[in-house]
Amino acid sequence: MQYLENSLLSLRAVHYTLKGPTAGPEIQLFPMVHIGSAAFYAQVRSRLERCDVILYEGVRSPKVRILSLSYQLAARRKRLRLIGQNEALQLNSLPGQLIHADVSSLEFHTEWARIPLRYRLLLALGAPLYGAYLYLTATRESIGRHLSLDDQSSRDEALRREEWQGVDEAIVTTRDAKLLSRLETLISAEGSYPIIGILYGAGHMPAITDLLMGKYHYRVSASEWLDVFEYEFT
Secondary structure, three states: OEEEEEOOOEEEEEEEEEEOOOOOOEEEEEEEOOEEOHHHHHHHHHHHOOOOEEEEOOOOOHHHHHHOHHHHHHHOOHHHOOEEHHHHOOOOOOOOEEEEOOOOHHHHHHHHHOOOHHHHHHHHHHHHHHHHHHHHHOOHHHHHHHHOEEOOOOHHHHHHHHHOHHHHHHHHHHHHHHHHHHHHHHHHOOOOOOEEEEEEEHHHHHHHHHHHHHOOOOEEEEEEEEEEEEOOOO
């Protein structure tokens, strides 16, 4: 399954609707990127308004704020006319119940401490430097080219994950486990939440679809592409 696509004209994200073989809840998947156009986040918001409950991500930690500088700095470049997700997509006014399905700060810090020091330093120093580089040089097209994602990783990506296993555990795997646990609790609450929305980074979507399609036999009943941002050619 594909979640983000770098097309000729834009970066696009797919909005999936999944339904199970029985009368279980409908699942709405919203693969997110942390920087996009205001129009994209408005489209996501209008669809989230249909959800009875929304599972969302976010870890409150100074370390996470440093890591997020890679895209926060790029969003400040006015010529890109892009905006950060947290600024554009305020969840508190949505009608559905909000459930923070991510790890706690303590859980994240515990996993972070297990990462070898050299990798922690590389991430802490590299994220703001990369953000500054994007601020100075990035175009919408160059950002979109690096964000396209599907759940079939290449051999090189697999090798990088093996080398950076501790980082992957802290930033992806442990958080996936927490999210999937929350999701299974909602699925088992028969009829309580007819429509469940999952608002998470695109990198977490493969774990979600693996669970839904494998254990619960969900299938995609509808999909639509939303432009995260259009490219600008001069």
